[in-house]
Amino acid sequence: MPLFSVVTHLMVKIVPLSESSLDFLPDSPIVAEHHTIECKDCLREVSHVRYAHKLPQTSFVVLAILWTLIISGIAALHSYQAYQSALQEVVAAAQYSYAKDLTYRRWATIHGGVYVPITEHTPPNPYLTHILEREIETPSGRKLTLINPAYMTRQVHELSDSTFGTRGHITSLKPLRLENAPDSWEIVALEAFEAGETERWSLETIGGIPFLRYMRPLIVEAGCLKCHAHQGYHVGDIRGGLSVSIPWQTHRESLYASLFVYGIGYSALWLFGMCGIWLHRQKVHHTESALQARTVELEQRNSELERFAYTISHDLRTPIVTIRSFLGYLKTSLEQGNQQRIQQDVTYIEKAAERMSILLDELLHLSKVGVVIAPARDIKFRDLIAEVLVALEKDLTAQQMPPIILHGDDILLHGDIERLSEIWENLLENAIKFMGHTDQPHVEIGVTTTKGETTFYVKDNGIGILPQYHQKIFGIFDKLDPQTAGSGIGLTVTKRIIELYGGEIWVESSGSATGTCFWFTLPLALQASKS
Incomplete structure (x- = not known):
C-alpha cells in the first residue's frame, strides 16, 4: 500500500474528517473500521448530525396547548350536547303537558262544557250570563253551574301548580276574564302566532325561579263559538294560546351533576395525555442531548483533525525532505566517487527512513486505541x-x-x-x-x-x-x-x-x-x- 494511503487510512480511523481537511485526501475508497466509505463521506456524516441537530424541535408548550384545546373543545361540545339534551327533555315534557291540556279542553268543548256543583271555589262563571242554562238544579235539588273549557282548564292549572309546581295559563290578546291577560312573554308569543309561528319556548325566570316556558296557539273550533261568538271569532281563527311552564331547577341540577362527572373524566384524559406528552418530551430531550453531545464531539474531533493534518504534513514531510535532499547529495557523491560522503549520505537517509517508520508505527498504535x-x-x-x-x-x-x-x-x-x-x-x-x-x-x-x-x-x-x-x-x-x-x-x-x-x-x-x-x-x- 502506498505511504500516502497508509497515512490516510490511519487518519480516518483516528478522527472524523472536516471539510477543510478533505483537500489533501484522494477520491479513491478507503477502508474504515466497519465499512468502506469515500473520504468525503466522513464530512457527510458530520453534516448529517449537524442538520439533525438543527431540525425544528417539538415544543412541549405547543403540544400541551394543542392537547388542551382539543380536550377543551371535545368537553365543550359534549357539555353543549348534554345541555341541549336536557333542554329537549324539558321541552318534550312541556309538549306532553300541552297536549294533555289540549285534549281534555277539546273533550270539554265537544260536550259544550260540564256541570259541577256550585261551591265557594267554583262559583258560577260571570262571563257566561248570556247562556240560559248557566245554572241548573237536579231533581234532588242540588244546584249545578256550567264549567266551560277555559274555566275548567284554569282550575286544572291551579291544581297542577300547587301539587307539582308545573304552571299552565290559557290567555288571549282579547281575554274575557281580565285575570287571564297575557304577561310580556306571552304577548310576544301571541303576536308571533298571529304572524304564523306555531310554537315558542325559552328559559325564563318567574318570581326568581327558572322555568322553561312553552306556548302554542289555540285554534277556534265550532264548540268555542258557544262562548266566544259574540267576540267576532270564526272557526279556524287564533283564539289565544295555552302556555306551560316546567320548573328548570331540578333538571339543571341533574345536568350540573352530569357535567361534573364529564369534567372529571375529561380532566383525567387531559392529565393522561399531558403525561404522555411530557414523557415524549423527555425522550426527545434525551435524544437531543445525545445528538448535541455527539455534534460537539464531532466538532472537537474535526478541530483535532485539522491540527492532526498539519502535524502529519509537517512531521512526515521532514524525513521525506531529508531523504529527497540526501538522495541528490548521494547521486553527486556517487558521480564523484567520494566514499566518505556516500556513507554519510546513506546514514542520513537511513535515519530519516527510521524516523518515518517510527511515526507510522505510532500512528498505527493510536488508530488501534479503541x-x-x-x-x-x-x-x-x-x-x-x-x-x-x-x-x-x-x-x-x-x-x-x-x-x-x-x-x-x-x-x-x-x-x-x-x-x-x-x-x-x-x-x-x-x-x-x-x-x-x-x-x-x-x-x-x-x-x-x-x-x-x-x-x-x-x-x-x-x-x-x-x-x-x-x-x-x-x-x-x-x-x-x-x-x-x-x-x-x-x-x-x-x-x-x-x-x-x-x-x-x-x-x-x-x-x-x-x-x-x-x-x-x-x-x-x-x-x-x-x-
Missing part, C-alpha cells in the same frame, strides 16, 4: 500499578527509576488491562523523562474520592509544565522539547484511552521546577466493576 486487545476483566488498583512498575523496570535501570509512592484505597477496576496499563505507563514514563535535576526525585500515584467521584493522579516533583502548554501537550507529536526521546504521541494515546472509559484528563503545574500532577477519571471502568 480496538480490544484482551477481554475485559477485574483488577485491583494496586495490582495494576504493580504490573506497570514491573514493565517499566525492564526498560529502566535502578538509577533511572525514582521512588514510587502509592496513595489511596485499593479499589476495583474493570476493563482491558493492556489499555488501562498504558495510561499509567505513559504518565510514569513522562514523569521520569522530565524529572530534571531534582535532588530527591519521586513520583506519587494515587486515587481519591470526593463527593462520590473517584479521581486518579500521577504526581512528580520534576521540571513542571508552564500553564500555556497544558493543552498543547495532548496534541499529536507535540513535544515541548524536541531533543527528548520519543515521538510525542504518548499523552495523546493516554487521553484517548481515558476518553474511551468516559473520563477526562487535565494537568496542574505552574512550571519552573514546581512538578506536575496529571488528574484523570475512569467512570466506565468503575461502573463496570461495581456491576
